[in-house]
Structure formats: structure tokens, C-alpha cells
Amino acid sequence: xxxxxxxxxxxxxxxxxxxxxxxxxxxxxxxxxxxxxxxxxxxxxxxxxxxxxxxxxxxxxxxxxxxxxxxxxxxxxxxxxxxxxxxxxxxxxxxxxxxxxxxxxxxxxxxxxxxxxxxxxxxxxxxxxxxxxxxxxxxxxxxxxxxxxxxxxxxxxxxxxxxxxxxxxxxxxxxxxxxxxxxxxxxxxxxxxxxxxxxxxxxxxxxxxxxxxxxxxxxxxxxxxxxxxxxxxxxxxxxxxxxxxxxxxxxxxxxxxxxxxxxxxxxxxxxxxxxxxxxxxxxxxxxxx
Numbered sequence: 001x002x003x004x005x006x007x008x009x010x011x012x013x014x015x016x017x018x019x020x021x022x023x024x025x026x027x028x029x030x031x032x033x034x035x036x037x038x039x040x041x042x043x044x045x046x047x048x049x050x051x052x053x054x055x056x057x058x059x060x061x062x063x064x065x066x067x068x069x070x071x072x073x074x075x076x077x078x079x080x081x082x083x084x085x086x087x088x089x090x091x092x093x094x095x096x097x098x099x100x101x102x103x104x105x106x107x108x109x110x111x112x113x114x115x116x117x118x119x120x121x122x123x124x125x126x127x128x129x130x131x132x133x134x135x136x137x138x139x140x141x142x143x144x145x146x147x148x149x150x151x152x153x154x155x156x157x158x159x160x161x162x163x164x165x166x167x168x169x170x171x172x173x174x175x176x177x178x179x180x181x182x183x184x185x186x187x188x189x190x191x192x193x194x195x196x197x198x199x200x201x202x203x204x205x206x207x208x209x210x211x212x213x214x215x216x217x218x219x220x221x222x223x224x225x226x227x228x229x230x231x232x233x234x235x236x237x238x239x240x241x242x243x244x245x246x247x248x249x250x251x252x253x254x255x256x257x258x259x260x261x262x263x264x265x266x267x268x269x270x271x272x273x274x275x276x277x278x279x280x281x282x283x284x285x286x287x288x289x
Contacts, residue, residue, distance in 0.1 A: 001030060001045040008049055009033075009063070016064045017141055018197050018226075020219040032066045065142045068217075072110040073161035075117045080212065080241045083261045084121050088239045092207050093129065095237055101133040105206045105233070107196060108214035109138035112149025112189075113158070118210070119185040120167055137203065139194035146191045152181040197222075200229045207235050213243035220251065227252040231267060240265040 006026050013019045021029070030045060037048040040059065052060050075081050092102055102122075106115040115138040122134050140146050159168055159179045172179040194203070196214070209230055215223050231254035234240060240255055241264055242248070248255040248265050258264035 001026065001049075005046055005049045008053070009045075012052065012060060013064060013067055014219075016060065017068055017195065018218045018222050019064075019068060020217060020222070021067075029067070033063060036062055036066050065144065068141055072113045073158070074113045074163040076114065076162060076212075077244060078162075079244075080210070080263055081117060081121060083241070083258075083264050084118065084208075085124075087258075087261055088208060088264070089121070089125065091237075092239075093125075093132075096207065100131060101135070102208070103135045103137065103204065103206045104208040105203065105210065106136060106138045107194075107209065107211040109140050109146075109149060109191075110142075111145045111158075112138065112152070113154075113162070114138075114210060114212070115149070115189050116152075116181055116185055117162075119188045120171055122188070123171070123185065134188050136189045137192060137206075138189050139192045139203075141193070141195050143193055146193060149189075150186075150191050152186045153178045154181070155179075196226055200233050203233060205235055206233055206238060208239045208241070209234055210241045212241060212246070215246045216243065224251050227254055231255065234267055236267055236269065238267060240267075 006029065009029055010021045013021060033045050033048060037044055040048070040051070042048055042051070048059070048063070052063065096102060104118055106118065109115050115136045118136055119134075122129065138146070138149060140149075153175070154172075155178060159172065168179070171182045171185055173182070174180075192203075211226075211230060215226065218226065227248055230240060231252075239258075240248075244263060247257075249257065253268055255265040256268050258266055
């Protein structure tokens with residue numbers, strides 16, 4: 001792969017998904033895209049790039065999907081779900097007692113472990129939420145991971161990663177070599193293909209937004225834009241959960257850190273202003289949600 005080919009791929013990925021590859025990630029591109037090139041009967045990545053330049057939109061979409069990875073597991077990092085159970089849900093159940101409904105958005109939801117983990121937290125509230133309506137909107141750029149999430153089917157390896165045995169027994173049934181999540185949990189989740197670079201207006205308003213382990217792949221200007229749009233989709237007393245390596249600090253005052261819950265952010269009640277970016281910062285870390 002020539003430097004020109006790599007620059008073309010970097011720009012295509014940035015324009016289509018927001019993914020900001022640093023200049024030293026050529027090895028990663030080759031490892032992800034060579035299998036795709038061979039599947040199309042091409043000799044290598046230069047031929048793949050030529051096809052993309054020729055207007056092969058389906059191939060370009062597959063390149064983006066191959067490069068946006070989908071590492072995830074149930075109750076990933078544990079702490080955000082502790083915050084959800086101990087702080088966020090008790091506060092919102094009291095604040096929403098009049099309407100008896102909650103909307104939660106999982107952005108970059110991958111193969112479904114995060115939204116299903118949230119659904120289990122809600123179901124575990126038991127009789128306290130009888131008659132409430134819960135809606136979890138799970139969005140991802142990748143149609144294939146959304147299809148897997150919709151199926152509600154997980155391997156033995158997947159259910160062993162982070163899922164307590166009592167919840168496995170309670171909410172899953174074994175189907176051959178796979179584990180199938182209960183229909184009542186699947187019914188709580190709406191799946192939508194969505195690009196975080198798109199307009200957010202179609203999604204409506206949310207009480208909680210989980211946007212974890214995806215912003216680390218964007219440059220500073222893109223992060224600022226996303227925070228500004230997230231703020232417009234979150235209720236004034238809502239909650240934003242970010243990944244452990246992500247923060248709003250130094251980027252925007254549309255949100256402020258929760259005083260006691262690390263990784264949780266609250267909308268600022270004053271008019272938000274965006275901290276200007278001096279120059280875009282390249283993402284340099286590896287990949288995974």
C-alpha cells in the first residue's frame with residue numbers, strides 16, 4: 001500500500017465515519033482490509049482503493065465497517081452500571097413519576113451487550129417500576145452488528161464475559177450452542193443504523209445517553225461537535241455516560257462532571273459555549289468498544 005493509498009483511506013474513513021487514523025496505523029489498515037480485498041478477488045489494498053475511487057459505494061461501506069471494530073461485553077467496566085443502578089435510576093424514577101417512562105440511548109451499541117445490560121438493570125427494579133414504559137434506542141454505524149444484536153443470540157464465550165451467572169440463568173435460555181436473551185428484554189430495545197456524524201433531530205429526547213468508548217477515535221473538532229449535539233438530545237436533568245478514557249473537560253461546557261460519579265456528566269443549565277479547538281488532535285489508540 002502506497003502512502004497515497006493510505007491517505008485516501010484515512011480521508012474516506014474520516015469523512016464517512018469520523019474515525020481519525022493516525023499516520024502510523026498503516027499496519028492496522030492492512031490487517032483489516034486485506035481479507036476484504038481477497039474476498040472481492042483483488043490482489044491487494046491498492047486494487048481495493050482503485051475500486052473505491054471508481055465509485056464502488058458498497059465496497060466503501062464494507063471498508064468502513066471493517067475498520068470500525070465492535071469489541072464489547074456485558075456490563076463492560078462495571079462502574080457505569082453501578083452508577084446507573086445506585087444514582088441515575090433512583091433519581092430519574094422520582095423525577096419521572098408523573099409520566100412513568102424513560103428513554104435511554106446507547107450510541108455505538110455494537111452487538112448489543114451494552115443495551116441488554118441496561119435492560120437487565122431496569123428489569124431488576126422489579127415491582128417498583130410496574131406500569132412504567134422503558135425505551136432503549138441502540139444505534140450503530142454497522143448493519144451487521146445491529147443484526148446480531150437484534151437476534152439476541154450470544155455464544156458461550158460472550159455470555160461468560162461480564163455477565164453474572166444469576167442473570168444468565170434468569171434472562172437467557174440455551175439454544176443449541178448459543179444463548180438466547182428473553183423476548184421481554186429484546187422488546188425493550190429499538191435498533192437503528194445511525195452515524196454519529198448525522199443530524200440527531202430524528203432521535204428525539206433522552207433521559208440517559210450512553211456514548212462510551214467511541215469518541216476516543218475522533219479528532220478534537222469532531223468530539224466538540226458531537227458533544228454539542230448530544231446536549232440538545234438530553235433532558236435538562238438527564239445523564240451522559242462516557243468511557244473511562246473520555247471526558248468533556250477542556251472541550252465544552254455544555255456538560256459538567258458529576259460531583260461524585262466518575263464517568264457521568266450532567267447538562268449545564270447555563271447556555272453552553274464550546275471551547276474552540278486550536279487544531280484537531282489525531283486519535284492514536286487502538287480500537288474496540
